[in-house]
Amino acid sequence: MSASENKKLMEEIFAGLANRNGTLLTERMSEDFRWINIGTTKWSGTFDGKAAVQRDLLAPLRARLVERSRTVAHRFIAEGDYVVVEARGDNVTRAGMPYNNEYCFVFRLSGGKIQEVREYSDTALIDAVLGDPKDALAATR
Amino acid sequence: MSATENKKLMEKIYAGSANRDGSLFIQSLADDVTWCVTGQNKWSRTFKGKASVLGDLQGHFQSLLVQRSRTVAHRFIADGDWVVVEARGDNMTKTGVRYDNEYCMVFRLMDGMIVEIREYCDSALVERALGDFPASRIPAAV
Numbered sequence: 001m002s003a004s005e006n007k008k009l010m011e012e013i014f015a016g017l018a019n020r021n022g023t024l025l026t027e028r029m030s031e032d033f034r035w036i037n038i039g040t041t042k043w044s045g046t047f048d049g050k051a052a053v054q055r056d057l058l059a060p061l062r063a064r065l066v067e068r069s070r071t072v073a074h075r076f077i078a079e080g081d082y083v084v085v086e087a088r089g090d091n092v093t094r095a096g097m098p099y100n101n102e103y104c105f106v107f108r109l110s111g112g113k114i115q116e117v118r119e120y121s122d123t124a125l126i127d128a129v130l131g132d133p134k135d136a137l138a139a140t141r
Numbered sequence: 142m143s144a145t146e147n148k149k150l151m152e153k154i155y156a157g158s159a160n161r162d163g164s165l166f167i168q169s170l171a172d173d174v175t176w177c178v179t180g181q182n183k184w185s186r187t188f189k190g191k192a193s194v195l196g197d198l199q200g201h202f203q204s205l206l207v208q209r210s211r212t213v214a215h216r217f218i219a220d221g222d223w224v225v226v227e228a229r230g231d232n233m234t235k236t237g238v239r240y241d242n243e244y245c246m247v248f249r250l251m252d253g254m255i256v257e258i259r260e261y262c263d264s265a266l267v268e269r270a271l272g273d274f275p276a277s278r279i280p281a282a283v
Binding site: 039123 | 182259
């Protein structure tokens with residue numbers, strides 16, 4: 001797909017995420033999709049494969065939040081296989097803390113599927129508000 | 142300038158940054174450039190104007206390092222007026238702490254000059270390795 005088709009797909013995906021709807025995002029993850037969270041936090045690291053991304057990253061995040069996450073994109077920059085998305089979160093944790101991070105996502109696509117994303121965000125805020133992902137699922141059991 | 146020309150300029154600027162040479166970067170900043178350190182951490186704010194970007198933000202940052210900073214870019218993504226650069230720092234602070242941050246820098250260019258910079262990086266590392274941004278360097282509200 002062209003850069004403009006990739007951009008259009010990411011715009012559609014983020015139209016969903018602005019309404020707490022991650023269906024299209026999930027649908028467009030390739031099976032060997034890789035999510036890299038940059039930095040040195042407890043949430044940092046490489047999550048390899050769609051199943052691991054959902055189990056080890058997205059499920060603990062969901063467990064921390066009152067509702068499904070809401071992420072509002074404000075800029076899309078696309079070239080070749082890459083689409084960069086700047087976005088803002090609009091969330092509240094179960095502990096009652098606002099979690100409104102600022103994100104820069106670098107997506108790599110191939111054949112209409114997302115192969116990889118590198119997430120840059122305010123990691124100090126992650127540490128302060130989200131704590132340890134290992135505790136997140138335990139807290140909701 | 143086209144996206145390709147903008148990208149070429151940013152590649153040249155980062156060829157300098159990889160060798161601790163910021164001269165082309167400084168030369169390419171528009172007088173009214175803004176640099177937004179995104180997020181809600183101790184360094185988050187928008188520095189307005191070349192004098193503030195170089196004097197306040199860069200001035201303090203460079204003063205913490207043993208040598209002028211080294212930043213090595215590994216990806217450039219250009220679209221219209223925007224160029225996104227992913228990069229890694231390779232630095233040592235004067236207190237002997239490694240400061241090797243991971244950056245995603247979003248640049249907006251106009252007529253061959255940088256007019257806007259939005260910086261994303263590991264802010265937890267910023268606070269740990271570099272401390273708070275000092276009140277004395279915070280620019281007065283305009």
